[in-house]
Amino acid sequence: MTADSLFRLCNSTALAGWLLLVVTGWSARASRLISSLITGLLVPALLCALYMALVLSHWSGHKGGFDSLSNVMLLFTDRWMLLAGWIHYLAFDLFIGSWQVRDARRNGLPFLLIVPCLLLTFLFGPIGLLLYLLLAGFVSRGKAWPGHPAVVT
Numbered sequence: 001m002t003a004d005s006l007f008r009l010c011n012s013t014a015l016a017g018w019l020l021l022v023v024t025g026w027s028a029r030a031s032r033l034i035s036s037l038i039t040g041l042l043v044p045a046l047l048c049a050l051y052m053a054l055v056l057s058h059w060s061g062h063k064g065g066f067d068s069l070s071n072v073m074l075l076f077t078d079r080w081m082l083l084a085g086w087i088h089y090l091a092f093d094l095f096i097g098s099w100q101v102r103d104a105r106r107n108g109l110p111f112l113l114i115v116p117c118l119l120l121t122f123l124f125g126p127i128g129l130l131l132y133l134l135l136a137g138f139v140s141r142g143k144a145w146p147g148h149p150a151v152v153t
Helices: 003-024 028-058 069-075 079-106 111-124 126-139
Strands: none
Touching (some): 003 111, 079 111, 111 126
């Protein structure tokens, strides 16, 4: 399989996960199953395993690293390592989106308010997460922020 075909497959898989997350988010029962098992565990785990396989098979002897921005750029001049980096984003963003759905449901936040957060998390990861954290804190008057004593069990 080529890097390009694997890229398309991973993108399609992640997109299917995101669509499932948004479509089922309106139903508490379906949302629980999808956001916990499929988009919160199975798809990210599959992407993580693929990421690990790519890193293990293409890391040795490669130029670049994480000690400077120039070395990160050099690391991503290899198509396989660039693909691994992209899969890293796909896995983490979907995992965070799934967590947002579960956290919103647990704290009684309306799903309609979460949809823009999910869209931004899908497109721009940290921006969507930041919006969700601010929204969750605002709607719950600070009682639904992750780590807040009211939500720590």
